[in-house]
Amino acid sequence: MSNSDASAPQRGRPTVLDRAAIATEAFRLWAERGYDDVGWKDIAEATGVSVRTLVRHFARKSDIAWIGVPAATRRLRDALDDTPEGSPVGDAVRRAIVASISDDPMMPAGPAWIRVVCAEPEIAGTAPTAYQPWIDELARFIDHRVPGITPAAATAVASGYQAATFAALVAWSEAGSHERAAAAADEALTWLSIPAP
Structure with missing residues (x-):
């Protein structure tokens, strides 16, 4: 899924998110760079999910854990x-x-x-x-x-x-x-x- 696909969901349809895949990428990034040095943009780029969608599903970055x-x-x-x-x-x-x-x-x-x-x-x-x-x-x-x-x-x-x-x-x-x-x-x-x- 590209960033443009993730940031433009169809109206009225819930976003389906592969939460396990997001967690896997987030943990990989955190292990490589450190938790504080990985922002929403980094997780978005690694997962192909927009920052807006990530923030809608996770109130805090720590929620991914x-x-x-x-x-x-x-x-x-x-x-x-x-x-x-x-x-x-x-x-x-x-x-x-x-x-x-x-x-x-x-x-x-x-x-x-x-x-x-x-x-x-x-x-x-x-x-x-x-x-x-x-x-x-x-x-x-x-x-x-x-x-x-x-x-x-x-x-x-x-x-x-x-x-x-x-x-x-x-x-x-x-x-x-x-x-x-x-x-x-x-x-x-x-x-x-x-x-x-």
Whole structure:
């Protein structure tokens, strides 16, 4: 798609954007030049999508870093919804989190993505907002499955699992391991538990 095609969409028709391709190019540019040295124009030239279209779809440049989180949240929700009623909560949570992790190197939680997210304060600063729907899904499940837990406690536990998962993925990325990201997270999460009621 040329820049002129992207900047002149037909009226009344929604713009279809290959968000994964945009993220791939943005991460490539950020890795080569640094996050602060890559502007909207650079991303537009690399992707063939106009600056105007990019800005319409991404309120901030840092939003590009989080495009994989909604899909991860859907995978988490689907895995939680498929959990048999009698399954131990801790095991169900761990399996669902592992199911939510993508093997795409530019999506959460590939090594290239993790390096950029950790290195760039602007991106890291938007992580709490980006991950809130994922945490909310996990908290909903915990609240439903753990008798007596308060919604605040369920959210705290879910937030702890999110932080532990991200820490495991950072360690995996830094180690240069050849194992899958999901396997690294699975191994780390076995050390966490939710007490049986």
